[in-house]
């Protein structure tokens with residue numbers, strides 16, 4: 001799959017702009033604030049039906065405009081010969097999303113059609129911050145590979161929300177409706193167990209890949225390991241919910257379930273984030289993202305789009321060279337890569353010169 005054209009109207013800093021892409025590797029350069037990240041985000045938007053950065057679509061509208069429109073043309077199919085159009089229109093708080101001029105009824109049906117992996121500067125939070133960032137990583141990967149997973153996740157989150165608002169609103173009332181809580185518990189079991197099983201299976205695939213990529217990028221001899229941590233490991237979900245009910249009522253929220261899952265990283269036997277250096281953190285982030293890329297490639301039968309935002313700022317020259325070798329040479333998919341320095345970008349990509357297009361934002 002490759003993007004050949006994107007038109008942005010009223011999207012972030014783009015009032016009205018069209019870009020044509022005619023190569024597999026697209027370098028985008030320009031000074032800070034010129035719109036490099038926003039352009040990658042627009043591409044990401046058309047793959048995921050949402051921005052990588054802001055949940056609130058109103059923030060994506062060009063200041064003062066009524067709404068935004070993103071339209072792209074792609075080559076798709078096994079031999080990249082099928083022309084496809086994808087578009088999103090957002091105005092008056094309403095969003096419409098189209099594939100070849102047909103509107104989606106459910107946006108979730110689009111996820112996985114154009115697989116995509118983004119690596120952005122703030123993603124390092126995935127290594128250092130709370131467990132939600134790592135669940136998001138897992139969910140983004142698995143949802144693109146397994147449409148059923150995404151439906152189950154949406155379903156689980158809906159029931160979880162209902163259960164939490166029940167606990168908030170009713171747990172202190174005299175006529176506490178335990179039966180309703182029983183019913184909500186029962187509804188959570190099936191999606192919860194499904195998500196748990198699929199996450200467990202994917203973690204098994206991810207772990208050896210992350211270890212291999214970490215070694216390749218960092219050259220370190222330390223051993224990275226990962227552990228999928230879930231309440232449901234060796235426990236019956238319904239039993240867990242029952243045991244936690246008193247606590248749930250007191251705290252007014254659901255304390256057990258796959259919404260508490262985490263992925264724990266170790267460096268040798270230590271918790272990674274407690275002892276790792278900056279360089280090691282970056283290497284691990286890239287290793288995780290490349291593992292995602294690799295899994296999607298093999299499950300989809302062709303490589304996902306790769307969006308690399310400001311990666312030159314994040315890795316030293318040797319690590320960068322290793323990374324580019326992998327993502328540009330051993331991969332046949334389309335790659336977008338941004339940098340503030342035109343020359344640095346051109347030099348880094350020069351070894352792939354006959355497949356490179358450089359776009360300069362001025």
Ligand SMILES: Nc1ncnc2c1ncn2[C@@H]1O[C@H](COP(=O)(O)OP(=O)(O)O)[C@@H](O)[C@H]1O
Nearest residue numbers: 012013032033034035036037038059061062063
């Ligand atoms: N909703 C918006 N309307 C207009 N401009 C915006 C909006 N959101 C962000 N911007 C502008 O986009 C610019 C940042 O673009 P960005 O893609 O992050 O630049 P770069 O990655 O090249 O440094 C900033 O100047 C910011 O003010």
Ligand SMILES: [Mg+2]
Nearest residue numbers: 036037038310
């Ligand atoms: Mg940027």
